[in-house]
Amino acid sequence: MQINIDQTHWYDRIWAALIFFTRLPFWRLHQPPKACYATVVEHWPLTGWLTGGAMAATLYFGSWYLPYSIAVLLAIVVRLLITGALHEDGLADFLDGFGGGGSDRGRILSIMKDSHIGTYGVIGLILYMLLLAAALIAMPVELAALTILAADPYSKMVTSQLITMMPYARSEEEAKNKTVYRKISWQAGVGLAVQGLLPMAAYIWYTGMPWDLIIFIPALVMYGLYMLIWRKIHGYTGDCCGAVCLLVELAVYLVVCTQ
Numbered sequence: 001m002q003i004n005i006d007q008t009h010w011y012d013r014i015w016a017a018l019i020f021f022t023r024l025p026f027w028r029l030h031q032p033p034k035a036c037y038a039t040v041v042e043h044w045p046l047t048g049w050l051t052g053g054a055m056a057a058t059l060y061f062g063s064w065y066l067p068y069s070i071a072v073l074l075a076i077v078v079r080l081l082i083t084g085a086l087h088e089d090g091l092a093d094f095l096d097g098f099g100g101g102g103s104d105r106g107r108i109l110s111i112m113k114d115s116h117i118g119t120y121g122v123i124g125l126i127l128y129m130l131l132l133a134a135a136l137i138a139m140p141v142e143l144a145a146l147t148i149l150a151a152d153p154y155s156k157m158v159t160s161q162l163i164t165m166m167p168y169a170r171s172e173e174e175a176k177n178k179t180v181y182r183k184i185s186w187q188a189g190v191g192l193a194v195q196g197l198l199p200m201a202a203y204i205w206y207t208g209m210p211w212d213l214i215i216f217i218p219a220l221v222m223y224g225l226y227m228l229i230w231r232k233i234h235g236y237t238g239d240c241c242g243a244v245c246l247l248v249e250l251a252v253y254l255v256v257c258t259q
Contacts, residue, residue, distance in 0.1 A: 012036045017043035022050065023084035037179045041160045041241070042188040045153035045195035052152030052199075055079045059136070060145040072136045072144070076129070090242020091128060092121030097239070098232060099124075105233050109169060112239045128246065135253035143207065147256050150203035155249035157196020158222045160184065162236045162244060165226055169235030209259060218251040 016036035018026045021044060058078045062071035080088065093112040099120030101108030111118070136144045161184075168180045184192065204211045225244045229236060 008033050008036050008039075013039045014043050014046065016040050017047055018050070021047040021086065022082050024082060038182045039188070040179075041163055041181045042184060042191060043195070044156040044160055045192060048153035048156045049149075049195075049199070051079050051082050052149050054082055055152070056145040056148040059148065060141060063141045068141060069133075069137050071141075072133055075136075075148070076133065087242035087246050088125060088128075090239040091246050092117050092125050093239040094243035095124035096121040098228070101232075103232070108233055109237070112237060128250065132250055132253065135250070135257045138257040139253075143256070146203055146207060147253060150200045151249045151252035153196045153198075154200045155218065155245050155252065157192050158219055158248050159241055159245040160192055161222070162226060162229075162241055164189075166230055167235045169233045169237050169240075209256060213255050213259075214252060217255050218248045221251040222248050 012030075012032035013036045015026060015030045016032040017040040018024070019032070020037060020040040055075045055078055059071050059075035062074050066074070093114075096114075096118040097108040097112035100118060101111050136148075139147065163181050164184050200214070203209070204214065222244055225240075225247065229240050229244075
């Protein structure tokens with residue numbers, strides 16, 4: 001029997017988000033209705049509590065026994081293992097598509113859907129990883145761990161606005177995961193704000209970091225990428241969401257390490 005989204009429970013939607021955005025075997029514990037996968041973005045920042053927590057713990061406790069730079073690299077590896085490099089795959093496809101597709105919308109979408117990685121994707125991922133590691137290494141260990149806890153959910157909350165700001169660029173049948181996210185209601189928007197802003201507010205209060213720079217600059221990065229995506233393909237894809245999420249998060253780290 002086909003189940004409508006409105007007939008599903010909130011906890012089913014959280015399970016769907018955890019299954020969708022991680023490679024941990026949550027599906028062994030519970031199988032939510034398929035309709036719930038259209039709402040996974042509404043709980044995306046909540047999964048950031050998990051991935052950010054695992055990454056921060058690896059970095060902080062790993063630095064007790066290992067050189068700090070190695071602890072940072074291990075923390076990055078842990079997150080890659082948890083997510084299955086889902087967002088990094090999106091970033092590579094995004095860079096290949098927008099780098100090699102020119103102004104041809106159809107070509108950009110075709111390149112992004114291709115499973116092979118190209119020159120733009122390889123170079124972009126290398127530069128992204130180098131900047132990510134360098135930014136974290138530039139911070140004291142405690143500050144780096146706390147920044148991860150705040151930046152991961154916050155970047156996902158900011159990126160989720162793409163779903164509201166423009167339509168999906170493909171049809172549901174053409175989507176890689178055969179799912180099109182539903183538009184975010186005001187109730188879901190409130191939930192997203194709580195999930196993303198609560199860790200960030202606690203972080204700013206505890207560290208005394210300048211809230212205006214940490215909030216404004218990453219949001220500006222998101223808006224610039226939104227303008228690029230809209231101009232090129234007039235809609236978002238899952239790859240766009242993954243790429244924007246990582247770049248917004250990286251902007252947080254770059255802002256913090258310069259303070």
